[in-house]
Amino acid sequence: MSKILAVLAQQEGQLRKTAFQTATAAVQLASQIPGSSVTGLIIGNKIAMLAEHAGPYGITDVAIVDNEKFSRFSHAAYAAAIAAAAQKENADIVLMPASSAGKDIAPRAAVRLQAGYVPDCIALKVENGNVVATRPVCAGKAHTDVRVLTPIKVFSLRPNVFTARSTNGATAIARPIEVEIPDDTFRAVVTETMMNKGKLDVAEADIIVSGGRGLKAPEHFHLVEELATELHAAVGASRAVVDAGWRPHAEQVGQTGKTVSPSLYVACGISGAVQHLAGMSSSKYILAINKDKDAPIFTVADYGIVGDVFEVLPALIEELKQFHRS
Amino acid sequence: MKSVVCISQTPDTAAKINVAADGTHIDPAGVKFILNPYDEFALEEAIRCREKSGGEVIAITVGGDSAKEILRTALSMGADQAVIIKDADRGDSFGVAQQLADAIKPMNPDVIFCGRQSVDYDGFQIGPMLGELLGIPAVSIVVKLDIQGTAVKCECEIEGGRQRVETTLPCVITAQKGLNDPRYPSLPNIMKAKSKPITEIAANPPAARTEVVAMMKPDTKRLHKLFATDGDPNAVKNLVQLLHEEAKVI
Numbered sequence: 001m002s003k004i005l006a007v008l009a010q011q012e013g014q015l016r017k018t019a020f021q022t023a024t025a026a027v028q029l030a031s032q033i034p035g036s037s038v039t040g041l042i043i044g045n046k047i048a049m050l051a052e053h054a055g056p057y058g059i060t061d062v063a064i065v066d067n068e069k070f071s072r073f074s075h076a077a078y079a080a081a082i083a084a085a086a087q088k089e090n091a092d093i094v095l096m097p098a099s100s101a102g103k104d105i106a107p108r109a110a111v112r113l114q115a116g117y118v119p120d121c122i123a124l125k126v127e128n129g130n131v132v133a134t135r136p137v138c139a140g141k142a143h144t145d146v147r148v149l150t151p152i153k154v155f156s157l158r159p160n161v162f163t164a165r166s167t168n169g170a171t172a173i174a175r176p177i178e179v180e181i182p183d184d185t186f187r188a189v190v191t192e193t194m195m196n197k198g199k200l201d202v203a204e205a206d207i208i209v210s211g212g213r214g215l216k217a218p219e220h221f222h223l224v225e226e227l228a229t230e231l232h233a234a235v236g237a238s239r240a241v242v243d244a245g246w247r248p249h250a251e252q253v254g255q256t257g258k259t260v261s262p263s264l265y266v267a268c269g270i271s272g273a274v275q276h277l278a279g280m281s282s283s284k285y286i287l288a289i290n291k292d293k294d295a296p297i298f299t300v301a302d303y304g305i306v307g308d309v310f311e312v313l314p315a316l317i318e319e320l321k322q323f324h325r326s
Numbered sequence: 327m328k329s330v331v332c333i334s335q336t337p338d339t340a341a342k343i344n345v346a347a348d349g350t351h352i353d354p355a356g357v358k359f360i361l362n363p364y365d366e367f368a369l370e371e372a373i374r375c376r377e378k379s380g381g382e383v384i385a386i387t388v389g390g391d392s393a394k395e396i397l398r399t400a401l402s403m404g405a406d407q408a409v410i411i412k413d414a415d416r417g418d419s420f421g422v423a424q425q426l427a428d429a430i431k432p433m434n435p436d437v438i439f440c441g442r443q444s445v446d447y448d449g450f451q452i453g454p455m456l457g458e459l460l461g462i463p464a465v466s467i468v469v470k471l472d473i474q475g476t477a478v479k480c481e482c483e484i485e486g487g488r489q490r491v492e493t494t495l496p497c498v499i500t501a502q503k504g505l506n507d508p509r510y511p512s513l514p515n516i517m518k519a520k521s522k523p524i525t526e527i528a529a530n531p532p533a534a535r536t537e538v539v540a541m542m543k544p545d546t547k548r549l550h551k552l553f554a555t556d557g558d559p560n561a562v563k564n565l566v567q568l569l570h571e572e573a574k575v576i
Contacts, residue, residue, distance in 0.1 A: 075454070076463065100484045104466045107419075107451040111458040116420070116535030119449045132539065138352065138446055141343040145540040149533075188463035188493035193484070201486030207575065231576065249504050250483070255339050255445060256363060256503050264575040275339050285573045286548065287565070293554070302548050302573065303565055307555030315555075315562045323566050323576070 001035035005091035007082055008042050008054060008062070009099065015042075015053050017204065018097035018157075020164035023057035025124060025157055026095050032126040039063050039089055040172065043081045045070040051174035056166040063089060064176045069186070075101060077185040079108030084179035086113055086152065093131065098156035100203075106156040116148035122161045122282060131155075139255040139278030159203070160261045161282060202253060205234030207264045210253055210280075212238035214269015214290060214309050218246035223313040224268055230320045236260070236280075238270045254279035269309045272297025289313070327381035327473070329372040330435040332426055332456070333365040333400060335393045336446040343543075350538045352446070361396040364441025366403075366508040367501035371471060372439045373404040374506065379473075381436070382406040386429060388422045390414025394524055401519035402511035408522065413529030419447065421531040423455035429527050431460060435496060442467050442500040453500035464498035465491050469505050 006026035008019035023040060030036040040054045040062035051062035065081050082105065086094050094109065096102045098120040110117035122143070123134040133146050133155055148154075202208050209231060211224035218241075228235045237247035239254050253260055255275035265283035270276060272288070272295055280286070281300055288301040289312050298304045305312050337343065338358040346353040372383045385400035386409040387393050397408035411425050430438060438460075440453045450466070457464025469488070470481035476495040481488050483502055511519070551568065553561035569576050 075466070076457065079454075079458075100467060100482075103450040104454050104464075107449075107454045108458045110535075111420075111423075111455055114535075116418070117451065118536060119451060136544070137448060137541070138337060138343045139339070139448065140544065142345060142352070142541055143544050144350075144538045145542075147537050147539050148535065149537055150535050188465050188491055188497065190489045191492050192490040193487065194489070195487035199486075203485040264569070264573065273340075274342070278339075281544065281546065285569075285575055287569070293552075298550075298552065300546075300548055302551065303568060304550070304552040305555060305561055305565060306552060307561070312555060312562065316566070319562050319566045320576070323570070 002030070002033045002093050003089060003091045004030050004036060004038045004093040004095065005086050005089055006038055006040050006059060007094065007096035008040050009097055009102065010042055010044050010047055010050055013047070015050050016097070018099060018159050019054070020057050020166070021159065021162045022095050022097055022157060023054055023059050024165045025162040027058035029093070029124050029126070029131070039091070041065070041082065041085050043070060043078055048174045048176065051172050053172070055170045055172035057164060058167055058170060060170045060172055062172050062174050064174050065179055066176060067181060069181050072186060073190040074186045074188060075104040076108060076188065077181055079105045079112060080185045081179055081181055082109040083112035085177060088177055088179060092152050094152070094154045096156050098158050102156050106154055110154040113152045113154065114150060115152035115154045116150045117154040118146045118148060119156050120158050121155050122158050124155065136282065139259070139275065140281045141274070141278060158261060158282070196250065200234040202234045202236045202251060202258050202260050206262055207231045207233035207266070208236045208253070208260055208262045209233045209266040209268065210236030210238065210270060211241065211268045212270030213240045215241070220310070221246065223309065226317050227266065227268070227313055230317055230324070233266070238276050267297050268313060270297055271295045272300065327375050327379045327437065328433070328435045329375060329381065329437040329439055330384045330386055330430050330433055331365070331368050331372045331400065331405065331439045332452060333369065333385055333387050333396055333441070334362045334444045335359050335387065335389055335396045336362045336444050339363065339445055345541045345543065350541050352541070359392065359395070361399045362441050362444045364443060364445070364501060364503070367503060367505045368439035368441050369400055369403050369405065370506045370508040371499070371501055372437070375437065375473065384409060384433060384435070386426065387411070388413050388416055388425055397524050398519045399511065401522050402516040403509060404515070407525065409525045409527060411527045411529060413531055417531045418534050418536045419449045419451045420455065420535045423452050423459060424532045425530060426452070427456055427459035428530065430456070437473070437495065438498045440498065440500045442502050453498050457498045462496050462498060463493040464500070465493060466500045467502045468499050469502050471499060471505065
């Protein structure tokens, strides 16, 4: 019997995409542990009305920590609120997303709860009554199954791996709770957020089109950008072209760049060095375009086209345009 | 300004990883171990702070004898002191964080630098945990750092952009690629580092909070459907159809 606390991330008055993934993961986990229940948790300032959005994902009880102190963002303060809420709710399992904020907040909450913590999980299963989490290590070259040994267990979930599943409208009830949020948890505060204008970020995109050295020169990247536009995708890049200054570091996918898990990853002119594969190998589907049939990228591809990117990309863009028109 | 830099030894990012016979650890045979790449940014930043405002840089790691190699690298880059907490087992990340916190507390540093993650366990935990354990603020994924007196201004990478974070010393900073360009140690410094002392602290790990029950190679089955445009005029057309009907991604 477990009480699962599903932390539902919100930003600027909206639940984030990961919130629905966390909700579904919590509900699915509860179904595997007899007698368990799930409570959602939303923290912020003036956010109580967000609770209703959890209902379709199977969470009917949503604890709300609504406090004017959260008009400022501090990871330490969120962690304190989560830990206090977990204690108040007698939660023994706490789930939150392994976003950049989540990966900062989760270990702090775990320390406050004296709880074992497993970061960046790609699966949760129950074996002999114990929750076992699977997570990638060495940038995905191996996976580990990890058990938490403490009474309270904290897990952060890799974004876009746990599929959000909406069921037939349960109604979520918001339940405000009071927790102590010490002022000294606001010693490191976000003063400004600067989002990249217009471009969809690789970390959040459902489809990513990435380019590598096979594009031969930075001006040829417009082919990657056009394909990305056609697919409503984000643009990614291999380390080689980022180091060469062709593309910004924010687009880099790989071991020293970003780890992504989109539904579709299109690798154009990327050979597939092991460090690049590490960043995208948990993509649902991988399409590789490369003129070298022996390129390592094809060992992880679901679909591959052996051909010249300068012929294949325009052809693919045109074919997709026709497809979208029909 | 006194800074402590927490470093760790990890497999080279190009290494092929196999599972050891016990089924729960990385098989070290044939693997080259290096200083965690993100820790280089941390060391470089600490050394630059010392070059700007004086003070000292202490490099610290939790590990066995082989980890002394990375302390020598840190010394040759310019760290003033090197400390090893002799715990070859290392246990779980909380155990590493707790032992680091216990060793660092009496040092009273102004800044504790870490790499944002170690490329073996990819946990992203040590920085934030140190903040909690030592009761000081911690800022993660820092790509720009400005310290004036005790005022600290950071720029941190987030999904789709950056955040500005302000805090005060003492604090923990986790370094992200782009924070700086780490220096290559000069040969004279590498030679000098060989004979610098390394302080050893006995291991005192807390009870483990997590346990790896199995490690395995990932088992993702891929479809491997290959087309060659040479001689197949319908390759692209067929591909788009598969993306729509089979993968259902468009």
